[in-house]
Structures are given as structure tokens and as C-alpha cells.
Amino acid sequence: MTDFAVSLLPWQETVWQSKARFKVIAAGRRTGKSQLAAYTLLVQALLAKKGRVFYVAPTQQQARDVLWNMLLELGNEVIASAHINNLELKLINGTMITLKGSDRPETMRGVSLAYVVLDEYADMKPEVWEMILRPALSDLKGSAMFIGTPKGRNHFYDLHSESLRGELEGHESFHFTSYDNPIIDDTEIEAAKKTMSSHAFRQEFMASFEAMGSEMFKEEWVKFSSKEPKNGDYFIACDLAGFEEVGKKANKRLDNSSIAVVKVNEHGWWVKDIIIGRWTLDETARRIFKAVQDNSPVAVGIEKGISRQAVMSPITDMMRRHNKFFRVDELTHGNKKKTDRIMWALQGRFENGNITLNKGDWNIQFMDELFQFPSKQVHDDTIDSLAYIDQLAHVSYGWNYDEEDYDDTLDSYSGY
Numbered sequence: 001m002t003d004f005a006v007s008l009l010p011w012q013e014t015v016w017q018s019k020a021r022f023k024v025i026a027a028g029r030r031t032g033k034s035q036l037a038a039y040t041l042l043v044q045a046l047l048a049k050k051g052r053v054f055y056v057a058p059t060q061q062q063a064r065d066v067l068w069n070m071l072l073e074l075g076n077e078v079i080a081s082a083h084i085n086n087l088e089l090k091l092i093n094g095t096m097i098t099l100k101g102s103d104r105p106e107t108m109r110g111v112s113l114a115y116v117v118l119d120e121y122a123d124m125k126p127e128v129w130e131m132i133l134r135p136a137l138s139d140l141k142g143s144a145m146f147i148g149t150p151k152g153r154n155h156f157y158d159l160h161s162e163s164l165r166g167e168l169e170g171h172e173s174f175h176f177t178s179y180d181n182p183i184i185d186d187t188e189i190e191a192a193k194k195t196m197s198s199h200a201f202r203q204e205f206m207a208s209f210e211a212m213g214s215e216m217f218k219e220e221w222v223k224f225s226s227k228e229p230k231n232g233d234y235f236i237a238c239d240l241a242g243f244e245e246v247g248k249k250a251n252k253r254l255d256n257s258s259i260a261v262v263k264v265n266e267h268g269w270w271v272k273d274i275i276i277g278r279w280t281l282d283e284t285a286r287r288i289f290k291a292v293q294d295n296s297p298v299a300v301g302i303e304k305g306i307s308r309q310a311v312m313s314p315i316t317d318m319m320r321r322h323n324k325f326f327r328v329d330e331l332t333h334g335n336k337k338k339t340d341r342i343m344w345a346l347q348g349r350f351e352n353g354n355i356t357l358n359k360g361d362w363n364i365q366f367m368d369e370l371f372q373f374p375s376k377q378v379h380d381d382t383i384d385s386l387a388y389i390d391q392l393a394h395v396s397y398g399w400n401y402d403e404e405d406y407d408d409t410l411d412s413y414s415g416y
Contacts, residue, residue, distance in 0.1 A: 004042065004043065004046060004075075004077060004078050006039050006043065008036070008039065009032050009035075009180075009181060009182065009183070010180075010182070011027075011031065011032075011174075011176045011180040011181070012032060012035070012036045012039075014174065015036065015174055016036075016040075018172050018174075020170060020171060020172035021143045021144075021170035021171075022143065022144050022145075022146070022163070022168070022170055022171045022172070023143075023144075023145045023146070023147075023171075023172055023174065024146045024159055024160050024163045024171060024172070024173045024174065025145065025146065025147040025148075025173075025174045025175075025176070026148070026149070026150055026156075026160050026173075026174070026175050026176070026207045026209070027147065027148070027149065027174075027175075027176045027177075027180075027207050028149060028176065028177045028178035028179075028180075028204060028205045028206055028207040029149060029178055029204050029205055030178050030181060030184050031176050031177070031178055031180055031181045031207075032181050032183075033119070033147050033148070033149075034066050034067060034070060034119070035070065035074075036147070037055065037067065037117045037119055037145070037147060038067055038070045038071050038074050038075070039074060040115075040117060040145060041053055041055055041067075041071065041097055041115070041117055042071065042074060042075045042078060042091070042097070044114065044115035044143070045091050045093075045095040045096075045097050045114075045115070046078060046091060046092075046093055046095070048093075048095045048114035048115065048140075050112070050114065050140055051095075051111075051112045051113055051114035051139070051140045051142065052095070052096050052097075052098060052111055052112070052113055052114065053095060053096065053097045053098070053113070053114055053115045053116070054097075054098055054099075054100055054108065054111075054113055054115075054116040054117070054133070055067055055097065055098070055099050055100065055116075055117045055119065056100045056101070056102050056108070056116060056117065056118050056119065056124070056128070056133070057099070057100075057101060057102070057119045057120060058101065058102055058103065058120055058123040058124055059101040059102075059103050060087065060099065060100060060101030060103075060104065061101070062101065062120075063087065063099035063100060063101055063119075064087055064099060066119065067099060067119075068084070068087060068099060071089060071097065072089075075089070075091070078091050078092050079091060079092075080092050080094075086098075087099035087100075095114070102118075102123075102124040102125065102128045105125075105127075105128050105131075105132050108128075108132050108133065108136070109132060109136075111136055112136060112139045112140055113133070113136040113137050113140065113142045114137075114140050114142045114143075115142050115143050115144070116133050116136075116137065116142070116144045116145075117144070117145045117147065118133070118144065118145070118146050118147070118148075119147055119148060120147075120148040120149070121146045121147070121148050121155075121156045121159070122148050122149070122150060122151035122152070122154055122155075122156035122157075123148070123151060126155040129144075129146075146159060146160075149203070149204060149207060150203055150207055150208060150209040151203075152203075152209065153209055153372075153375070153378060156209075157209040159171075160173050160175075160209070161173075161209075175207055176207060177205060177206045177207055178205040178206070178207075179205075189205055192205065193205070198218055198219050198220075198371075202219075202371070216343060216347060216373055216374065217346070217347065217350055217370045217371060217373060218350075218351075219371065221350040221351050221353075222350065222357065222367065222370070223353060223355075223356050223357070224356065224357050224358070224359055224363075225270070225356045225357075225358070226358055226359050228263065228270065228272070228358075229263055229265055229267070229270050231265045231266075232263045232264050232265030232270070233263065233264055233265075233297070233298040233393075234261065234262065234263050234264075234272075234295040234296060234297040234298065235262050235263075235264055235297050235298065235299050235300075235301075235389050235392040235393045236259060236260065236261050236262075236288075236291055236292060236295065236297045236299075236300045236301070236392075237259075237260045237262075237300075237301045237302075237331060237385050237386070237388035237389050237391070237392055238257070238258070238259050238260075238288055238300075238301065238302040238303065238331075238385060238388075239257065239258045239260075239303050239381055239384045239385040239388065240257045240284065240302060240303060240305070240307035240308065240311060241255035241256055241257045241278065241307065241381065242255070242307065243278075243279065243280055243281040243284060243307070243310070255379060255381055256276050256277060256278055256379060256381040256382075257276070257277060257278065257279060257284055257307075257381070258274060258275070258276045258381040258382045258384065258385035259274065259275040259276070259287060259288060259291055259385060260273075260274050260382070260385040260386045260388070260389055261273045261274070261275070261291055261295055261297075262386070262389045262393070264389070264393040267354070268349065268353070268354030268355060268356065269349065269354065269355045269356070269389065269393075270356050270358065271355065271356065271357045271358060271386065272295070272358050273291075273358065273360060273362065274360075274362045274366055274382045274385065274386065275287055275291060275362070276362060276365060276381065276382055281310055281311060281314060282314050284311055285311050285314035285315045285318060286314075286318070288300075288302075288311070288315060289315060289318045289319075289322075292324075292326055293322075293324065297326075299327075299329060299392045299393070300326055300327070300328050300329065300392075301328065301329040301330070301331040301388055301391060301392045302328055302329075302330070302331060303331045303332075303388065304330045304331060304332050304333075308328075308330065312328065315328065329391075329392065331388045331391055331392075332391075334391075338374075338380070338384065339373075339374045341387060342373065342374075342380070342383055342384060342387040344390075345386075345387035345388075345389070345390035346383065346386065346387050346390075362382070365382060366382045366383065366386075369381070369382050369383050370382075370383055
């Protein structure tokens with residue numbers, strides 16, 4: 001077989017070296033996704049002893065526009081014949097590479113596949129993979145690559161996330177941004193950033209799985225500091241979900257329990273920690289009690305509901321055992337919708353720089369929820385618990401008025 005030279009970018013080399021059978025790649029615009037797909041298709045076809053190799057785009061026209069000419073250019077030395085009418089390439093070893101559109105699934109039935117690339121998988125119906133392409137790989141134990149730029153929180157997001165968590169055997173997830181392509185000048189990306197919404201930029205260039213209908217909180221509003229303020233009091237607010245059974249596999253769709261630990265003074269809030277997870281009843285109580293032990297808050301609050309009623313019993317037992325007693329306030333919705341309550345509590349504070357985040361492992365999940373809010377596709381547990389601090393923290397903002405400076409003119413709007 002003729003030697004076939006492959007020239008890859010550093011991020012492409014990372015994917016290339018992976019031994020995973022199924023590779024799931026979320027990548028920003030202009031990273032070089034198409035080039036990686038083309039090289040992979042050619043090499044996999046050259047290695048195949050049986051079966052066919054497919055490249056599948058959302059439509060066949062897209063497949064032709066994106067990859068046909070690139071395959072001809074990169075595979076010139078190993079292509080025996082090319083048939084543009086049916087978008088098929090025959091390589092020197094006899095293997096066929098065919099370009100397909102997922103909008104015509106009937107054209108992909110009845111074949112045995114050695115390899116398939118699904119490009120812009122977010123734009124395809126998941127049934128194309130589940131009902132047609134995955135079964136077609138079974139005979140030869142073929143492999144697949146899913147690649148594309150995210151389009152919200154859909155089946156591509158689910159596949160990428162489950163693979164990232166190690167829940168799918170033989171899968172490996174990758175994430176790359178447009179900055180990972182050294183050929184693209186960073187100044188060009190920065191120029192694009194100035195003309196786009198932060199939501200669109202994160203999705204298109206940073207390959208972030210953005211949820212539709214977000215952007216109530218802006219990236220530039222978020223600031224960090226690991227330095228704890230000298231003045232202020234701690235408050236702890238808890239937003240509890242259901243309690244996991246021991247040994248039971250967690251359901252990724254369930255809400256999390258979230259415990260916000262915040263130091264408040266006249267300058268704003270310093271968010272020391274947000275403890276988040278799905279725990280048993282006793283473990284939830286233990287984590288709340290430990291947060292109180294570690295921070296000595298002036299107030300502790302738990303959202304009203306059946307979860308609060310359940311957790312109070314083990315918390316009370318711990319108080320007696322450790323001889324440390326504290327009052328637990330009941331946090332309520334105040335007859336407000338969750339969206340309104342969170343926006344009133346947090347948006348102005350973030351926009352005016354009155355909330356500072358301590359650096360910690362919880363930052364990633366918190367910011368993901370913050371930037372996606374109020375999408376129903378994304379959890380909001382961490383920001384909900386933080387918003388409840390507003391109910392607990394009654395800070396007095398006082399000024400010293402001199403008698404002679406006092407002006408008792410009636411305000412025509414307020415009547416005072």
C-alpha cells in the first residue's frame with residue numbers, strides 16, 4: 001500500500017492517538033474539524049479489510065460542500081476513482097468512502113460499515129445513529145466519530161456529557177475551542193467576539209453547550225477573589241432536592257442539593273463555597289452541619305418543603321450529640337416565580353460588582369448554571385441557593401448625617 005502522509009494540528013493529534021472506539025468531539029468554528037474528518041476517513045478506509053466507510057452530514061449537499069474537495073486533495077495518492085454524481089470515492093485497496101446526508105436515512109440502510117463520521121451531529125435526528133448507523137457497525141465491530149459545534153443542550157450534549165462522565169463503554173469525549181487552532185490568529189477571534197453576543201461567542205467559538213433563552217447574566221460581570229473580606233458575617237442558604245438511595249445510580253436529570261456559604265458586608269457578598277451534590281438524607285444533614293461548624297454563620301436557612309422537614313430530624317440529632325445548637329430559618333418563594341426571585345436577588349448585584357466568587361471546584365458548575373439561566377434544559381440549584389442569601393442577609397447600609405446638612409424638602413415622588 002502506498003505510504004500516506006498525515007499532517008495534524010496538536011489538538012487533532014490528541015484525538016488521533018485515542019484508542020476509543022467512539023470519539024465525541026465538541027469543537028469551535030475554524031478549529032480544523034473537517035480536516036480531521038477527512039484524514040480519519042481516508043486512513044480508516046485504507047485499513048478496512050471489509051465493509052464501507054461513510055461520512056454523514058445533516059444533508060448530502062452539506063457533505064459535498066464541506067468534504068468532497070478536501071478528500072480529493074488530501075487523498076490524491078490513494079484514490080483510485082471518484083464518482084461525483086453519487087459522491088463516492090474508491091481507494092486503491094478497493095474500499096469505498098461515501099458521502100451521505102442524514103435527511104435521507106433510507107439511503108444508508110442495508111450496508112455493513114467499518115467506520116462512520118457524523119459531522120454536525122447536533123443538527124441530525126438521533127434516530128439516524130440509533131436506528132441505522134449504529135446497527136450497521138455491528139457486523140464488523142466498526143468505529144465512529146461524532147464531531148461538531150454545539151447547538152444547545154440536545155442529544156449531542158447528552159452524548160458528550162455521558163461519555164465525559166465515563167458512562168458509555170468505549171466512548172471518549174473531547175472539547176476544543178477556536179483558540180486551539182494555531183493557524184488562526186487570536187486577534188481574529190477577539191475581533192469576532194466584539195461583534196457577537198457572549199452567548200453566541202461561547203457556542204460558536206468556545207464550543208460551549210449553550211441553552212436557548214439564556215444571557216440574563218453576562219460573563220464580564222463575574223469576578224473572583226480568593227482573599228476573604230475582613231469584615232462581615234457568614235450566612236448559609238440551602239436548596240434541597242430529593243435524597244439519593246445508597247447504591248442507587250444517580251439520575252442525571254434530577255436536581256442537586258446546594259448549600260451556599262456566603263460572607264456579607266456593606267460592600268457586597270463574598271461567596272466562599274457552594275457545596276453541591278446528590279446525597280442520602282443523613283449525608284445531606286451532615287454536610288449542612290459541617291458547613292455551620294466551619295463557618296459559624298449568623299443565620300442558616302433551608303427552603304421550605306418536604307425536604308426541609310425530613311432533614312431537620314437528623315440535623316437536630318447532630319446538634320444534641322455535638323452540643324452545638326443553631327436556628328434554621330424557613331426560606332420561602334415569597335409568592336414570586338423562581339426566575340423573578342433569582343433575577344431580583346442576583347442580577348443587579350452581579351452587574352454592579354457586588355458579588356465576588358472564591359475560587360473553587362464549584363465554579364465551573366455554578367457559572368454554567370448562571371450563564372444558561374433560565375433555561376429549563378439546565379439545572380439552577382447553585383444559583384437558587386445563592387439567591388436565598390438575599391432573604392437571610394439583612395445588612396444595614398448607614399450613613400452619618402450632620403444636622404446642618406439635613407434637607408427636609410418633600411420628595412414629590414415618594415411623599416417623604
